[in-house]
Structure formats: structure tokens, C-alpha cells
Amino acid sequence: MYRPQEPVVFSGHSVQAVLGPTNTGKTHLAIERMCARRTGIIGLPLRLLAREVYSRVCEKVGVDNVALVTGEEKIVPKGARYSVCTVEAMPRDARAEFVAIDEVQLAGDFERGHIFTDRILNVRGIEETLLLGAATAAPILQKLLPGLSVVTRPRMSHLAYAGSKKITRLPRRSAIVAFSSDEVYAIAELIRRQRGGAAVVMGSLSPRTRNAQVELYQNGDVDYLVATDAIGMGLNLDVDHVAFAQTRKFDGHQFRDLNPAEMGQIAGRAGRHLRDGTFGVSGQVPPLDDELVERIESHEFAALNVLQWRTRNFDFSSIDALKASLDTVPQMQGLTRALPAVDQRALEFLSRDMAVVDICNSANDVETLWETCSLPDYRKIAPAQHADIISSIYDDLIKNGRVNEDYMAQQVKRADRTDGEIDTLSHRIAQIRTWTYVSNRPKWLADPLHWQEKTREIEDKLSDALHERLTKRFVDRRTSVLMKRLRENNEMDAEISAAGDVTVEGHHVGQLEGFRFTADNTAEGEDAKAIRAAASKALASEFEKRAERFAAAPNGDLAVSSDGTLRWLGTTVGTLTSGDDWLKPRLVLLADEQLTGPALDKVRARAERFVTFHIETHLKPLTDLQKADELSGIARGIAFRLIEHHGIVARRDIADEMKSLDQDGRAALRRYGVRFGFYHIFVPALLKPAPAGLLTLLWALNNDGKDKNGYGEIITLLASGRTSLVTDPSFDKEFYKLSGYRLLGPRAVRVDILERLADLIRPTIYWKPGTELPEGAYGDGRFVITPAMMSILGATAEDMEEILKGLGYRHEPIDAVEANQKLDALKAQHGPKPAEDQAEEAKEPVAETAEAEQESKPEETPTEQASGEAEEAPKPVLVWRQARFERAPNRNRLAERKGGKPAGDQKQRRKGKPGGKNSHPQNAKASPPRKEKAMDPDSPFAKLQALKQQLGK
Structure with missing residues (x-):
């Protein structure tokens, strides 16, 4: 029969408390002392930490001598002498020479404190018992355990406050602490973008996932860790700086500020062994006040006043009796009754479920119910939902003695999927951990080994998938690999594809074009820095090799493009700028700083030789x-x-x-x-497209960097054989001249075509009666526009008017009927050309291009317009005459513009030169060439003399 607990006086004899701040070597001391005994048990606050200590003990005494016992995992070799447990999984009656309990200050925790208190007060080693934890627990332990020996260990390194810093400016090897998954994810994403990546550690992650994330950080693959206060409980990390991005947390009951001792516990993770550490704040957290900073730096915090306590003397006579026993009040000073934990809250729900009450008929049934209520709420769901799962399990245990295999298989199958994102996988891991716990309970399953293996396999698979998702989302593997190799100063494996893609250690880092490396445009912040540094180290030899190949490259591999860019096999290596001489532009190499010394000199010399060759050739x-x-x-x-x-x-x-x-x-x-x-x-x-394009480029380089591509359309038209074209006002007028054209009205005409036009006009001006009448001649030094003239220019009659005006010809309109009559009379008098001459002339091409033929249709000529529209008020015909020779304005023309009388005007009229009354070509006589000098056969005077001699014959 249950009896109320009597006051008990616990003894502290043979118990030693080793207390102090973090980084004092307490856990290491416990491992050494336990391994010095024949048998031992150590209780730790986290399954993650238990795994770490288990590995360390196995290294010392061998895996066959060490057991690992947690709520979800049991590795118990036959004959194991040492047990590493979570505090909840520690045996209530230890039978080992050595017992140690770590983080004893957690006895004050509202949720789990009563379990730590129970182990502190009741579990003893036969020869030695160690209590490890913070110095804040010293007064209450000495009060509850008379005769307790307390040893205070100082911190091995100094902890200092570093103030406030932006998250993106935190130093390497920093841990950023937040208390919600959303905040943790947001910070990790920011660090990935700016600093390359971060590992994530939260209490909701499975131990395997947390271990993998911690290893990611410990190995140096990432330099930042974003975590909840889970890192404050014994995780041994190489952290140099701890930054608080939040200082409020939800403790299971309410949101509250962290107390100084909790902040000290977390901040104390900075610094390892003899290496000093720092702590500070980041994000939206205001700077810490001086008093709090001093307490954290000196590790002086308020002592624990009471420990959470719950009876271990349960009354299983009935459900109500069990509930009453759980409400027992402690009889000792320094203990307080714990708030209802998950198991007690589940019992409250089930005690109101009549289906459960009806089958709970004995003390064994009540004890089984209480054991079932100990199922942890890994999913953090509502108490009613958690109670439903417990109810199903309890129903099977009472009615069948085992959990139903089909029900177990159904629940396990739901979690056996690795698709989905982080939150989905975390939820499935919580589900499978529930059934991992069930499979490890004694006598709950008919085949526990099968289900232990099955649930462990699924949890590991989900944990690996979650680690992969976390790494993919919050870690840039490329940056982490490159930064690690850089720190290790190792030779990195670099490859360059034919297209210039650069990969280092299998990761694409950018593009190498010529002698310039362009980092991947997706890289930002630390990522970009790592890529540039890795590429700089990996491509050092490549620049030397390329310089040698470039120096030996034939001219065919090099080219100067229309925008002044020097290219080597299609890649840019330099650009042209203006120089002192427009025919000798200056070359600017486009190369990274890695191209230096003799290699740079070779590249520069070869590039300058080619530019000189290119200009001299074209x-x-x-x-x-x-x-x-x-x-x-x-x-x-x-x-x-x-x-x-x-x-x-x-x-x-x-x-x-x-x-x-x-x-x-x-x-x-x-x-x-x-x-x-x-x-x-x-x-x-120089009128060919290539020289014309180069001329325009050189002109643009020497004219304040004008648009070097503006002449592209002109050069294209020139290359297609266009003899004239309509001007574009947006182009610089100089571009047309450089391309070999002359601006005449709305059109630009190629200069060699203008000379052909001159060859057609001159016979009409200098025609002499008695000779064959040229086409277009009007008989008195005047002429009309002919289809042949329009054809070679590819222009209309209106365009020809502007062109002839620009060339210095004058025009006068005459009646169309009169013009036709006069032309008919001239043709009748002087007759057509001989047949053999017409046949010979037919061999000559009429138009330069198809477009010129189209634009020179007969209906556009003035003569045929006059004859075709005679019946409808015919338009007057424009007859042209030469106004002056093509020469620069002289003082006579300047005088004429000012209204004065030109000097020597009478003399010119007497000589019959242009400008006087007798200036018609038929009245002008060419001066004979000087005897002492031969006349230039290309001179217009020589051609005029030859024409007169021909006509005279």
C-alpha cells in the first residue's frame, strides 16, 4: 500500500561536485575518472552529447566494453562495463563503482528538472560519485547534500564582450544563436548569400542530422553555425565568437528573456581550451548593458534557490492514486514540486477517457499506463493528440500484451519517405523517433530487434536527407570547398574547357576569356571572394601557358573588330584607343593582374605587332x-x-x-x-569596305571616343556595292567621307562614281557642232539629266537635282515643247550613232546594281516626262550648265559675296573664261600646254584638249 513520503536526509559523503563555467574540462575529467574504475555510468543531458562521449570512451576501452542507452537507442554489448546514458535513461538503482551526472544545474529546469533532481539525490556510485555543472548549483547542492565536496574549476580561456556587429560582418568561426526555426533559417540563408554558407543546429533535429551539421562546421566546410540554445549543453565546438541574434525564447510555457546564467552558458561556447573567445549581439538585439556583460565575463550568476522535484514513490493502486502521488509536495527545504510534465499531462487526458479507465483494472495495468505515458512528445503536438497515440499503444498492451504489428507497420510506413523539404522531413523524423522509442521499450513488441533495426534505418535515411536539404539550402558547397582548400594551402585541381569554362575542385567558378577571368555571376560576398582567390591560385600557370601560345600565334588567329577590340581566336585580349598619330592608335591590354613580368611583355609585343600589321595591310x-x-x-x-x-x-x-x-x-x-x-x-x-571601316574606326578613336559602331550600316552598304545611299541624320557626317562617300543633298555618293558621272557630263558640255551629239547634250554647253546618269548613281530625278547643285551646276527651266523641238532638230541634223558604235555600247552595263536599275526607270527622266505629259500641261524641263570650276573660293568670290567688283573681271571676260559673258564652253579655248612641261593625261584640261582634237577631225 502506498504511503506518503517521509522526510529524508540525503548524504553528500563520497559525492564530489566539480563545478565551473564552460571550457573547464569537467566532462573530460569524468571520462578519465570513469575509465580508471572497473565499472561506471555517466548521465548526460542530450542524446547528441551522449553519442559524443560514447565514441570517446570506446576509443579508450574498446567498443565491446561500452554501452549506449538512451530513450531511442540501446547498444548494450554483452559484458559491457561502462554505460553512457541520457539522464532519463540512467538506471534508478546504479550498481557501478563510478557514477557521474553532467549539467546538474538543469535540475532547476521546469520541464526536465525533476529527473535531474532525482538522479542527484538518489543515484550513487559504489566508490565515487561526480556531479558536474555550473557553479550556480553549488549552494543548493551543499544544502541538500551535507558533507558534499565542492571543487571549482576555472575557465581555461578568457571570454570577452565584442559588442554589436552585423550578421554579415561577423568573424569566421562564429555561432549565431536564435530561438525559432524561422529565424534560424532566415539567418542561415543570409549567411549563405553573403558568406558562403552555415551549418544549422536545432533541438528539433535528429541526433544524426545534428552530428552531420556539426561535422560540417568542425571540418571547416563552413565557417558559421546558426543554432538554438542546443549548443549550450555540452556540445564541444571550435567556436571563436558567439553572437545573440535573439535574447527571448519560448520555454514551453511562455515567451521570456534569457536569464544571465543561460546567456553565460551559451556565450561560454566561444573559445576552446587555451584559445580565448568573444561574445556579442547581432541583428535587432540592442547592445548588452555593462552589468550583464561583467557578469558573463566573470561567470558570476545568481545561485539556484530551489530544484524541481517529483516523487519517485508512485502509487499504482489506481489511476486516481497515481495522480495523487504525483501531486506529493516535497518535505525538504530547497525542493519544489515540478509542474506537470508531458507524461503527467498525458495521464490527465487518459484518466478522463472511459475506454482507458475500463481496461485499467489492476496495479500492473496502472503501472503499464504510467510507463506508456512516458512516451516523449517528439512532434510537439497538442496534449490531446499525443494522448491518442498513447491510448492506442496502451490498448494493445493491455488486450494483447504487445503493440499490434500491423498498427506499428502502418505508422512506420507513413514516415518512410525522403521527399519534401526541410520542415516535412523534420516532421517525419519526429514521427519515426516516436516509434524508435516504442521499439526500444522492453516487452512492448513481439520482435523488438526487427523494429529497432527498421526504425533506425528509416530515421538514419530521413536524417541524411534532412542534412542534405539543409546543406543544399544553407551551404554553397562550391564556396565551402574552395575556402577550405585555400586555408589548407593545398594545390587545387583546375580545369579549363575549350569554351573557357573554369572548374576548380569540380565546381564551376567562372569564365576565362583571353587573359581575363570573370567570376561566376551568381557569386556574391564571400562566395565571390573565394572564387577569385581559388581561381587566382589555380590559374597562375594557365596565364603563363596562354602568354606563350599568344606570342607564337599566327596573324590569322588575331583580328581587330569594328569596335576597336583586339581578339585572339574570338576572345577579347585588348582594345584600341587614340594615340599621338591617328595611324598609330594605342593598344590597351585587357588582362588580369596575374599576367605580369616577361609573360606580359610577350603578350604586349605580339599584340602591338599585329595592330601595326593590320593597319599597314588595310x-x-x-x-x-x-x-x-x-x-x-x-x-x-x-x-x-x-x-x-x-x-x-x-x-x-x-x-x-x-x-x-x-x-x-x-x-x-x-x-x-x-x-x-x-x-x-x-x-x-581605300574605298573598299575593310579599309573604309578601319579608317572610320581610327577617326572615331581620335575624336573623343565617338560611337565606333555608328558607321556599321554605311560599311555594310558599301560592301554590297551601293554607289549611293540616303543619308541618316543620326550618323556623323564624317563617317560618310571616311567610307568614301560625298554628301550631296539627301544622298551620299561614292567618290569614284562621281568621277564616272563627270565622264558623262563633260562630253555634253564641251560638244562641238558637226560631231556626233552625246546623249543629254543640249547643244550650247548645257545638258539634261539622262537615265545613264541616274543609273550609275541609283538615284531619282529629284535626287539628281540636289546632287548636281552640290557639284556646282546651275539649272534653268525651259518649256518642254521647246526643249523637244530643239532636241529633235539636233538629232535630225547630227544623226544617230553608227550601228557598230551602238553595238559596242550595248556591251556596257547600264546600272551598277539592281536597285539602281529600279530607281532609274525612264518615267523619272525629265525629257520623257515632258513628252509623256505633253497633253496635260507638261512640266518644264531643267537644263543644266556648269557654273564654275571645282576649286577653293578665291578673293574674287569673296569680293562677289561682299557685293564688290571682282578683280580682273574684265580680263577674265576677255580671255573667255568662266564667270564672264563669253563663258559658254563652246566659246572657250583651252590654253596649250607649256612646252617645258608635259600635260597630266588625267587633267580635265588634257581631256578637253583631246576631245577637241577628236571633234576637229
């Missing part, structure tokens, strides 16, 4: 003119003008020089590819 006429030492006098001056004006000079601009140029100078310039036209002095070789 602009050979200009470079030859620049180097032509045999040119002298006027010829050399004209050569300089051609170089300065990119190979095209208007003849009128150098009219005076042309008068003074002798035949030897002309011949010398022709040898360098210079052509003397009626309107221009130019180099035809």
Missing part, C-alpha cells in the same frame, strides 16, 4: 605615302593632305597646288595609288 596606300621619302615639294604636300584627310581631298581645295604640280610629281603620286579625278584627288583602294 591602309597600305596611306602608310606608304607617309613613308614615301622620294616625294618632295608640291607632291609631298598633297600626300600629307591625303593622309590628313584619310585618302580623299576635294580638288577645289587644292586647286592652287594642282596648278603647280609637275608631271613627275603626278606620276610619283600615281605610283602610290593616287587618282586625279575631276572632283576629287583620292586613293581608290
Whole structure:
């Protein structure tokens, strides 16, 4: 029969308390003392810590001599002499020479404190008992255990306050503490983006997952740990700094601030052995006040006043008796009755379930009910839901003596899936841990070994999957691997694909283009730094090899693109900028700082040689003119003008020089590819697309970096054979000239085509009666626009008007009927051309391009318009005449603009030169060439003389 507990005086003789802050070596001392005894038991607060101590003891005495006993796991070799347990799993009556209980200050915890109190007061080693924990427990232990020996151990390293820092600026090897899963995940995600990744440790994770995450941190794969206060309970971590991102937690009953002792316990994880540690705050937490900082640094906290207590003398005579015994009040000073724990709350629910009450008929049934209520609530669900699971298990135990195998299989199967994200996997792990606990209870299952193996296998599989999800989400494996290799200063395995993709240790880190490395654009913060550092180390030899290959590269592997970029096999290695001489641009290499010394000199020399070769090849006429030492006098001056004006000079601009140029100078310039036209002095070789494009690029480089791509359309049209084109106002006018065109009204006409136009116009102006009448000639030095003229220009009649005006021709409208009559009379008088001449002329192409043929349809010519529309008020015909020679304005023209009388005007009229009343071409007489000089055959005067001689015959 149950009797109320009498006051008991516990003895502290043979009991020693080893107390002190974290990092004092208390656990290490207990392991050494236990292994020195023949048998021993050590109780630890966490299954995770029990696993760690179990491994350390096995290393000392052998795995066959050590047992691991927790609520969810039992490894008990036959003949094991030492047991490593969680405090809940410690035997109530130990029969070992040595007993140790760790973290005894947890006896004050509302949820689990009563279990620690029970073991402290009742479990003893035959020869030695050690109580390990914080110094705050010393007064209450000495009060409850008279004769207790207390040993205080100092911390082996110094702990200092480091103030407040942003999470992204915390030092390496930091632990960030928060108290909700959402906050932990948010911080871990931020660190992944900014610093490469973080390990995650929470109490809700399975021990296997927590171990894997801790190992991730301990191995140096990541430098940051985001955790709840789970790290404060004996986890041995290489943490240098602890940062509190939250200082409030939910303790199972309410939200509250951490007390100083709890903060000291967590902050104390910073620093290991003799290495000092720091602590501080981060995120939204305000800086700690000076008093709190001093208490944490000095490890001085308020002592525990009472320990949580619950009777161990249960009355199983009935459910009500059991409940009453649980409400027993302690009789000793320093103990207080614990609040109802999970098992007691479950009992309260089940005691109101009549299905349970009806089958609970004996003391054994009540004891079984209480044992069933000890099932932990791993899922943290509502008490009623947790009670339902207990009720099902209890029903099977009472009616069948075992848990139903089908029910067990059904529940286990629900958790046997590894799909889903972090929260889903965490929930399944909590489910399977419930059934792992069931499988480890004695006599609950018919085949416990099978279910222990099955549930362990599923929990391990889920734990591995959860670790993989956590790592994938919160750790950049690339960054962690690279940073670890960098710290270890190991040679890293780097590979470069043909496309330039760079991989280091199997991770893509960026692109190598030419001699520049571009890090992966997804990298940020520490990730980007690690990639650059790893690539710099791994690519050091690659730059040397590339420099050698580039130095030996043939010209065919190099090219200068239209935007001034120097490319090697398609990759950018440099760019051109303006230099002192527009034909000698400056080359800027685009290379990383790793390309230095002799390798850099080789690359620069080869690149500069190619740029010089490229310019001299495409602009050979200009470079030859620049180097032509045999040119002298006027010829050399004209050569300089051609170089300065990119190979095209208007003849009128150098009219005076042309008068003074002798035949030897002309011949010398022709040898360098210079052509003397009626309107221009130019180099035809420079009108091709490649030289024209290069000219425009060099001009843009030397004109304040104007758009180097703006001429692209012009060059494209030039390459397609366009003789003229409509101008685009958005393009710089200089682009057209550089491309070999002259702006005339709304169109730009290629200069060589203008010279062909001059060849068509001159016979019409200088025609002499009695000879064959050229097409378009009007008989008196005037002419009309012909289809042939429009065809070679690819222009309309309206365009021709603007073009001829730009060339200096004047026009006058005359009646269409009168024009037709006069032309008919001239044709009748002078007759058609001989048949053999017409056949020969038919062999000549009419249009330069199909577009020119389209634009030169007969209906656009003025003559046929006049004849076709004679019946409908025909439009007047424009007849053109030459106004002046193409030469630069002189003082006479300047005087005319000012309204004065030109000097020598009468003299010019007397000589019959243009500008006077007798300036018609048919009245002008060409001056004979000087006897001392041969006339230039390309001169318009020479051509005029030859034409007159032909007509005279």
C-alpha cells in the first residue's frame, strides 16, 4: 500500500561536485575518472552529447566494453562495463563503482528538472560519485547534500564582450544563436548569400542530422553555425565568437528573456581550451548593458534557490492514486514540486477517457499506463493528440500484451519517405523517433530487434536527407570547398574547357576569356571572394601557358573588330584607343593582374605587332605615302593632305597646288595609288569596305571616343556595292567621307562614281557642232539629266537635282515643247550613232546594281516626262550648265559675296573664261600646254584638249 513520503536526509559523503563555467574540462575529467574504475555510468543531458562521449570512451576501452542507452537507442554489448546514458535513461538503482551526472544545474529546469533532481539525490556510485555543472548549483547542492565536496574549476580561456556587429560582418568561426526555426533559417540563408554558407543546429533535429551539421562546421566546410540554445549543453565546438541574434525564447510555457546564467552558458561556447573567445549581439538585439556583460565575463550568476522535484514513490493502486502521488509536495527545504510534465499531462487526458479507465483494472495495468505515458512528445503536438497515440499503444498492451504489428507497420510506413523539404522531413523524423522509442521499450513488441533495426534505418535515411536539404539550402558547397582548400594551402585541381569554362575542385567558378577571368555571376560576398582567390591560385600557370601560345600565334588567329577590340581566336585580349598619330592608335591590354613580368611583355609585343600589321595591310596606300621619302615639294604636300584627310581631298581645295604640280610629281603620286579625278584627288583602294571601316574606326578613336559602331550600316552598304545611299541624320557626317562617300543633298555618293558621272557630263558640255551629239547634250554647253546618269548613281530625278547643285551646276527651266523641238532638230541634223558604235555600247552595263536599275526607270527622266505629259500641261524641263570650276573660293568670290567688283573681271571676260559673258564652253579655248612641261593625261584640261582634237577631225 502506498504511503506518503517521509522526510529524508540525503548524504553528500563520497559525492564530489566539480563545478565551473564552460571550457573547464569537467566532462573530460569524468571520462578519465570513469575509465580508471572497473565499472561506471555517466548521465548526460542530450542524446547528441551522449553519442559524443560514447565514441570517446570506446576509443579508450574498446567498443565491446561500452554501452549506449538512451530513450531511442540501446547498444548494450554483452559484458559491457561502462554505460553512457541520457539522464532519463540512467538506471534508478546504479550498481557501478563510478557514477557521474553532467549539467546538474538543469535540475532547476521546469520541464526536465525533476529527473535531474532525482538522479542527484538518489543515484550513487559504489566508490565515487561526480556531479558536474555550473557553479550556480553549488549552494543548493551543499544544502541538500551535507558533507558534499565542492571543487571549482576555472575557465581555461578568457571570454570577452565584442559588442554589436552585423550578421554579415561577423568573424569566421562564429555561432549565431536564435530561438525559432524561422529565424534560424532566415539567418542561415543570409549567411549563405553573403558568406558562403552555415551549418544549422536545432533541438528539433535528429541526433544524426545534428552530428552531420556539426561535422560540417568542425571540418571547416563552413565557417558559421546558426543554432538554438542546443549548443549550450555540452556540445564541444571550435567556436571563436558567439553572437545573440535573439535574447527571448519560448520555454514551453511562455515567451521570456534569457536569464544571465543561460546567456553565460551559451556565450561560454566561444573559445576552446587555451584559445580565448568573444561574445556579442547581432541583428535587432540592442547592445548588452555593462552589468550583464561583467557578469558573463566573470561567470558570476545568481545561485539556484530551489530544484524541481517529483516523487519517485508512485502509487499504482489506481489511476486516481497515481495522480495523487504525483501531486506529493516535497518535505525538504530547497525542493519544489515540478509542474506537470508531458507524461503527467498525458495521464490527465487518459484518466478522463472511459475506454482507458475500463481496461485499467489492476496495479500492473496502472503501472503499464504510467510507463506508456512516458512516451516523449517528439512532434510537439497538442496534449490531446499525443494522448491518442498513447491510448492506442496502451490498448494493445493491455488486450494483447504487445503493440499490434500491423498498427506499428502502418505508422512506420507513413514516415518512410525522403521527399519534401526541410520542415516535412523534420516532421517525419519526429514521427519515426516516436516509434524508435516504442521499439526500444522492453516487452512492448513481439520482435523488438526487427523494429529497432527498421526504425533506425528509416530515421538514419530521413536524417541524411534532412542534412542534405539543409546543406543544399544553407551551404554553397562550391564556396565551402574552395575556402577550405585555400586555408589548407593545398594545390587545387583546375580545369579549363575549350569554351573557357573554369572548374576548380569540380565546381564551376567562372569564365576565362583571353587573359581575363570573370567570376561566376551568381557569386556574391564571400562566395565571390573565394572564387577569385581559388581561381587566382589555380590559374597562375594557365596565364603563363596562354602568354606563350599568344606570342607564337599566327596573324590569322588575331583580328581587330569594328569596335576597336583586339581578339585572339574570338576572345577579347585588348582594345584600341587614340594615340599621338591617328595611324598609330594605342593598344590597351585587357588582362588580369596575374599576367605580369616577361609573360606580359610577350603578350604586349605580339599584340602591338599585329595592330601595326593590320593597319599597314588595310591602309597600305596611306602608310606608304607617309613613308614615301622620294616625294618632295608640291607632291609631298598633297600626300600629307591625303593622309590628313584619310585618302580623299576635294580638288577645289587644292586647286592652287594642282596648278603647280609637275608631271613627275603626278606620276610619283600615281605610283602610290593616287587618282586625279575631276572632283576629287583620292586613293581608290581605300574605298573598299575593310579599309573604309578601319579608317572610320581610327577617326572615331581620335575624336573623343565617338560611337565606333555608328558607321556599321554605311560599311555594310558599301560592301554590297551601293554607289549611293540616303543619308541618316543620326550618323556623323564624317563617317560618310571616311567610307568614301560625298554628301550631296539627301544622298551620299561614292567618290569614284562621281568621277564616272563627270565622264558623262563633260562630253555634253564641251560638244562641238558637226560631231556626233552625246546623249543629254543640249547643244550650247548645257545638258539634261539622262537615265545613264541616274543609273550609275541609283538615284531619282529629284535626287539628281540636289546632287548636281552640290557639284556646282546651275539649272534653268525651259518649256518642254521647246526643249523637244530643239532636241529633235539636233538629232535630225547630227544623226544617230553608227550601228557598230551602238553595238559596242550595248556591251556596257547600264546600272551598277539592281536597285539602281529600279530607281532609274525612264518615267523619272525629265525629257520623257515632258513628252509623256505633253497633253496635260507638261512640266518644264531643267537644263543644266556648269557654273564654275571645282576649286577653293578665291578673293574674287569673296569680293562677289561682299557685293564688290571682282578683280580682273574684265580680263577674265576677255580671255573667255568662266564667270564672264563669253563663258559658254563652246566659246572657250583651252590654253596649250607649256612646252617645258608635259600635260597630266588625267587633267580635265588634257581631256578637253583631246576631245577637241577628236571633234576637229
